[in-house]
Amino acid sequence: MLKLILILLVIAAVAALLGFGRLSGAALTGARFLIGIVLVLFLLVILGFVAVA
Numbered sequence: 794m795l796k797l798i799l800i801l802l803v804i805a806a807v808a809a810l811l812g813f814g815r816l817s818g819a820a821l822t823g824a825r826f827l828i829g830i831v832l833v834l835f836l837l838v839i840l841g842f843v844a845v846a
Contacts, residue, residue: 798827 801824808817 794831798824
């Protein structure tokens, strides 16, 4: 999933440099959404390990 986030960030950066604002915004929104999912999953895993220990 981190690989997909990096790909979306690169697409957003290249699109912004070329002047494609909507495409850049869409890619950035997708990356932001995936980052949120990754952070929530990470916190659930950390809290799960703390609860087990």
